[in-house]
Amino acid sequence: MIEKVRSFLQFILLAALAIIAAPLAAHSTPNSEVRLSVLDETVIADIIVPRGEYAFGTGNPVDSSDHSLRAAREYLLNHIDVATPSGQRWQVSISSVEFVQIDGPPDLHAVAELVPPGGASPLDLTMEWRVLIDTLPGHFALFLLDDGPGGGERTIIGAVRNGSPPLNITLAREGALEPLTSAIGLGAHHIIEGYDHLLFLLVLLLPAPLVARSGRWAGHRPTGATLIKLAKIVTAFTIGHSLTLIAATVWQWSLPTAPVEIAIAVSVLISAMHAVRPLLPGKEPLVALIFGLVHGLAFATLVQEAHAGMVSGALTLLGFNLGIELVQLAIVAAVVPSLLVLSRHSFYNGLRQALAYLSAAAAMAWIVNRTTGQAEGVVASMETAMSHMAWLIPVAALLALGLIAQSLIRDGYGARSVRT
Known part of the structure; x- marks a missing residue:
């Protein structure tokens, strides 16, 4: 055998x-990428979405026709919401959209302009990103800050997946260790x-x-x-x-x-x-x-x-x-204790x-x-x-505890029988 x-x-x-x-x-690393930069009072979002995942997740055409580009623009606008930390809505518009081969397999490439409401800072925003992650559980979007001349240097802001809360973004550096803490979370x-x-x-x-x-x-x-x-x-x-x-x-x-x-x-x-x-x-x-x-x-x-x-x-x-x-x-640490108990049965x-x-x-x-x-x-x-199998860990733990309790009860009953 x-x-x-x-x-x-x-x-x-x-x-x-x-x-x-x-x-x-296959697009072997199926993640989207969003590069943010600040221009005057507007935040520019350079968006890259793998074309294959976009086509599968939305069912929309990807043939670069006027119809497919309109559908892509509408889809992005319906799946991106931006607000201030207090909940005021930002204006979101798509200035350009195209299907293009940037690096590797073809992508959906779009540039969005994010404008805060009057008096709000463009440096603090809350991003609710639902592009593909609501239909493809393995997909995620990586957010980067272009903070060097011409976008030469980038700092990881964070990432979102299906079920992630809205991403709170600060586009001004808060300290020298910011790249470290952001990367730990990523x-x-x-x-x-x-x-x-x-x-x-x-x-x-x-x-x-x-x-x-x-x-x-x-x-x-x-x-x-x-x-x-x-x-x-x-x-x-x-x-x-x-x-x-x-x-x-x-x-x-x-x-x-x-x-x-x-x-x-x-x-x-x-x-x-x-x-x-x-x-x-x-x-x-x-x-x-x-x-x-x-x-x-x-x-x-x-x-x-x-x-x-x-x-x-x-x-x-x-x-x-x-x-x-x-x-x-x-x-x-969560799995091993249960594994040690269950493997004895x-x-x-x-x-x-x-x-x-x-x-x-x-x-x-x-x-x-x-x-x-x-x-x-x-x-x-x-x-x-x-994505729903995390519950197996507590179930395994409860099963292991039940087996331990059963063994203790059995041993206690056996000890009483011997004394009798």
């Missing part, structure tokens, strides 16, 4: 490599909604409390040894993505994002199959390190989009990495395999979508379901 699994994974890897060599239709936000990154980490954790014997997961690892193994996995993943995040950002590597995104999906698939049957028993930290290098390239792509200056770039890099690590450690074997196979199916959907541009509806539905 183990040889069949390995052969299957080899086939998937070869197929993915073959498809990577072909022209890629890193945390990015990893929370980065379903492929989280799924990779979680499926690596599933077999950690178990011991591999004769090509199967059998037996239970002592709690202390399990915690040490989990620490090694998390540390290796952190080292891996930190190394490539730092290197790619400092040396400004040109990153082919499509193969990176496909490799991340492949990492989820391999980790999921490893959770079903041990492919590389004892080598989980090495797997986490290797694929952590790949995941770091994806993180670096987002940081590079800020095009920050030397000082703010270093702070952005540090803050983004800190945000990722804080959320990652919080998730591990017979039903865990079925639960582990079910979660692993579901993760493998998700990985296959990502691979198909990121190599061919197809299955966008499947991926959107899948990620919508994932």
Whole structure:
């Protein structure tokens, strides 16, 4: 059985490599970008929205005809609201809109003029951004401040996703550490909604409390040894993505994002199959390190989009990495106690395999979508379901507490029976 699994994974890897060599239709980093700058008393918003995601999320035409441009202008106006901190509405107008290839796959490019009401400062605003994020749960919009000559330097303001509250924006620098705090929030936000990154980490954790014997997961690892193994996995993943995040950002590597995104999906698939049957028993930290290098390239792509200056770039890099690590450690801390309890019971074997196979199916959907541009509806539905799965953590905790209470009651009843 183990040889069949390995052969299957080899086939998937070869197929993915073959498809990577072909022209890629998918927009592999499906985020919008909004660059803000202040001109006199007006805020200029330079908007870039991936054309493929726009077409799928809205159903509007993207053929650059007058009809498609009017539809795009109307859609943007209906999905962007700006107000003062006190709630007064700003005037929003679209001065230009076009479908154009700026960098990589084609985009919807628009320039919006945001005018505050009389007497209001143009430096403080609240942005309610609903462009695509209300229909595509995996989509997010990155907001940047152009604060250098000609927009040469940019500072990350924040990001919004489906369910995010309106973004409070201050366009005047508040202090030297502003890029750091903004980047911490961005890193945390990015990893929370980065379903492929989280799924990779979680499926690596599933077999950690178990011991591999004769090509199967059998037996239970002592709690202390399990915690040490989990620490090694998390540390290796952190080292891996930190190394490539730092290197790619400092040396400004040109990153082919499509193969990176496909490799991340492949990492989820391999980790999921490893959770079903041990492919590389004892080598989980090495797997986490290797694929952590790949995941770091994806993180670096987002940081590079800020095009920050030397000082703010270093702070952005540090803050983004800190945000990722804080959320990652919080998730591990929330999951591991329940995992240690549940893995000691017979039903865990079925639960582990079910979660692993579901993760493998998700990985296959990502691979198909990121190599061919197809299955966008499947991926959107899948990620919508994932966005509601945080409730599984408290459910697992309650189940673990119930099993502990049952064990204590049983032990207490047994002790009373012996005394009797």
